[in-house]
Amino acid sequence: MRDPAQNAQLALLLEVSGTPKPGNVDRHREYDDLRFEQFMAGAVGALPGLRRAAGTDALGAAFETAIEGMSHQSGGNTQFGAVLVTVPLVRAAATDRLTPEGVAAVVEDTTVEDACAFYRAFDHVAVAVDEPPEGADDLDVRRGGDATDALRERGLTLSGVMELSAPRDGVAAEWISGFERSFEAAGWVLADEGPVYRRASRAFLRLLAAEPDTFVATRNGAATAREVTERARAVLAGDEDPEALAEEFVRRDINPGTTADLTAGALFVALERGLEV
Amino acid sequence: MRDPAQNAQLALLLEVSGTPKPGNVDRHREYDDLRFEQFMAGAVGALPGLRRAAGTDALGAAFETAIEGMSHQSGGNTQFGAVLVTVPLVRAAATDRLTPEGVAAVVEDTTVEDACAFYRAFDHVAVAVDEPPEGADDLDVRRGGDATDALRERGLTLSGVMELSAPRDGVAAEWISGFERSFEAAGWVLADEGPVYRRASRAFLRLLAAEPDTFVATRNGAATAREVTERARAVLAGDEDPEALAEEFVRRDINPGTTADLTAGALFVALERGLEV
Numbered sequence: 001m002r003d004p005a006q007n008a009q010l011a012l013l014l015e016v017s018g019t020p021k022p023g024n025v026d027r028h029r030e031y032d033d034l035r036f037e038q039f040m041a042g043a044v045g046a047l048p049g050l051r052r053a054a055g056t057d058a059l060g061a062a063f064e065t066a067i068e069g070m071s072h073q074s075g076g077n078t079q080f081g082a083v084l085v086t087v088p089l090v091r092a093a094a095t096d097r098l099t100p101e102g103v104a105a106v107v108e109d110t111t112v113e114d115a116c117a118f119y120r121a122f123d124h125v126a127v128a129v130d131e132p133p134e135g136a137d138d139l140d141v142r143r144g145g146d147a148t149d150a151l152r153e154r155g156l157t158l159s160g161v162m163e164l165s166a167p168r169d170g171v172a173a174e175w176i177s178g179f180e181r182s183f184e185a186a187g188w189v190l191a192d193e194g195p196v197y198r199r200a201s202r203a204f205l206r207l208l209a210a211e212p213d214t215f216v217a218t219r220n221g222a223a224t225a226r227e228v229t230e231r232a233r234a235v236l237a238g239d240e241d242p243e244a245l246a247e248e249f250v251r252r253d254i255n256p257g258t259t260a261d262l263t264a265g266a267l268f269v270a271l272e273r274g275l276e277v
Numbered sequence: 278m279r280d281p282a283q284n285a286q287l288a289l290l291l292e293v294s295g296t297p298k299p300g301n302v303d304r305h306r307e308y309d310d311l312r313f314e315q316f317m318a319g320a321v322g323a324l325p326g327l328r329r330a331a332g333t334d335a336l337g338a339a340f341e342t343a344i345e346g347m348s349h350q351s352g353g354n355t356q357f358g359a360v361l362v363t364v365p366l367v368r369a370a371a372t373d374r375l376t377p378e379g380v381a382a383v384v385e386d387t388t389v390e391d392a393c394a395f396y397r398a399f400d401h402v403a404v405a406v407d408e409p410p411e412g413a414d415d416l417d418v419r420r421g422g423d424a425t426d427a428l429r430e431r432g433l434t435l436s437g438v439m440e441l442s443a444p445r446d447g448v449a450a451e452w453i454s455g456f457e458r459s460f461e462a463a464g465w466v467l468a469d470e471g472p473v474y475r476r477a478s479r480a481f482l483r484l485l486a487a488e489p490d491t492f493v494a495t496r497n498g499a500a501t502a503r504e505v506t507e508r509a510r511a512v513l514a515g516d517e518d519p520e521a522l523a524e525e526f527v528r529r530d531i532n533p534g535t536t537a538d539l540t541a542g543a544l545f546v547a548l549e550r551g552l553e554v
Contacts, residue, residue: 001350013321197314
């Protein structure tokens with residue numbers, strides 16, 4: 001019924017609809033300058049790129065198209081990471097290999113031109129990122145399309161870019177690991193019961209409790225990222241109220257965005273595997 | 278940036294995201310068997326039909342495609358009326374005549390085959406409707422595609438069907454009136470300030486206060502429909518709390534769905550006219 005591009009769009013919508021997801025925009029909480037409705041517009045705009053990902057176009061170009069479309073709202077970066085998690089999964093699903101091995105092959109197939117398109121995507125929207133790895137200032141993603149000469153000189157593929165970023169970026173780590181956390185969390189979502197917005201919330205909390213969120217580490221520091229993991233564990237153990245924690249994280253501007261991105265990937269895989277909405 | 282089909286999909290998403298909208302599913306309230314997330318899936322599924330409406334296909338076929346796609350979720354009828362309001366507006370926008378006169382011409386152009394496709398759309402989803410007009414049992418929409426012989430024998434166009442239903446159905450009345458309430462409410466949304474979800478809520482309340490909701494009249498009776506109008510006026514006058522009213526309407530299963538449908542139409546027109554999200 002729904003094709004992979006449609007399931008990816010729905011995964012973006014279900015991710016932001018999941019509540020409570022402490023620290024992230026959801027149905028019940030938002031920031032003045034980053035609102036729920038902007039995520040709706042982001043998902044609408046991302047679809048043409050997701051459709052390219054489901055086709056035969058180069059993966060990097062599909063990603064850039066999705067981000068360019070996503071950027072047509074006034075909130076800025078709503079779903080950069082979620083789209084980055086989803087695009088290779090869409091390609092794998094559209095080519096009947098939605099498995100860790102299948103999506104690893106999709107990643108393996110990326111080219112230097114895919115890396116250039118990935119960098120150009122940063123020209124469309126401001127993304128909070130860490131400093132580039134040492135000795136790789138020419139590869140700072142904040143250079144956007146200006147970095148493509150450096151990419152070509154180094155012969156760096158998109159897979160290679162992700163390998164460089166993986167130690168400090170949870171989405172890049174996902175690319176390099178065969179999306180193991182997305183697949184694992186998809187299993188949780190499918191084995192869970194009840195409305196999808198609750199399943200999404202629980203999968204988010206389990207992912208958050210398992211590993212520090214790299215977006216929090218970048219923006220708020222490693223100590224805060226460790227605290228967030230502990231607090232998520234406390235919620236899962238029943239020792240902390242997730243709604244109160246959500247209020248606190250919004251107040252402290254703690255936004256576990258990478259974990260939300262992985263939740264979107266998990267929801268996409270779950271939809272492809274029969275999750276009913 | 279967004280084309281008319283994308284703006285229509287976004288209008289469906291923004292309508293259900295608007296809160297508070299007493300009695301309707303929104304970000305903060307839902308029914309056990311009709312959930313917010315099912316409206317997300319409905320909007321995802323409706324897009325291919327909305328895209329046909331933006332093209333040159335027959336309008337009835339575009340509508341049926343949108344409803345068939347919308348039905349791919351387990352909540353049943355999420356957005357039948359909202360899609361019915363939106364489809365002729367999309368056609369008008371795509372042909373550069375998004376005015377009351379332009380959309381009246383779109384309606385005027387509909388054929389008997391459009392009426393047949395409209396009836397077939399009822400085969401995809403259960404819609405709460407009133408009894409057919411007297412002497413028109415053969416035109417009961419609950420007959421779905423079985424009624425097409427009767428439509429052809431009577432030579433009834435989709436515009437003619439809407440004219441028959443207009444006295445008791447607010448969406449049909451909108452078709453016959455050049456979508457005057459949608460255009461008027463679009464003006465309110467554009468002149469309003471702040472986040473779209475609040476503008477959508479206020480436009481909904483003003484529409485509800487202006488005329489009894491025909492969906493409430495059909496399901497809960499004329500007296501309740503009149504009460505709902507009075508209560509909406511009380512909210513606008515500051516004499517009643519909309520959040521408390523929303524709780525009460527959900528509890529009493531009062532769902533002003535037709536007014537929500539018109540709100541979706543208003544949001545579409547507002548987006549086409551530059552509403553920023």
